[in-house]
Amino acid sequence: MANNQSVRRHLDAFTRGRIIGKLEEGRSVTSVAAEFGIAHRTVSRLWRQFQTTGTAVRGFSSGRPRGTTPADDRYIVLQARRNRRQTAGEIARRTTQATGQPISRFTVARRLHGGGLFARRPVRCVPLTPAHRRRRFLWCREHRNWRDNE
Helix, strand or coil: CCCCCCCCCCCCHHHHHHHHHHHHCCCCHHHHHHHHCCCHHHHHHHHHHHHHHCCCCCCCCCCCCCCCCHHHHHHHHHHHHHCCCCCHHHHHHHHHHHHCCCCCHHHHHHHHHHCCCCCCCCCCCCCCCHHHHHHHHHHHHHCCCCCCCC
């Protein structure tokens, strides 16, 4: 992000309540803004919203609602930690049975990613028997004096 752009941070409900409380005490918008280190415009907008609606609760943003609750997210991560070999599809089926809310395996994968768990694919390699090892060793000994063009 460039230096001249600001990072947008929303005020949490507790901070909003503190700001409203200080304004109700009779303090000025400028002094409250300076105390909290936020813009004058933000405090005045919050105060106007409180005066017109009687509440300072932040409105909900648009977009598709989440398919899982925070409790469901914790349950998904817990299931994955209890049984590391479970697939995302199996966890999705178990979560659907437990909550009654259908969720996809992709949702489970996103929640696991958010919980710090990532999918790992096992390395595929040929299992070597003692006979394989013996043959490889013989082949190496026969070809150890070969040049690149051979």
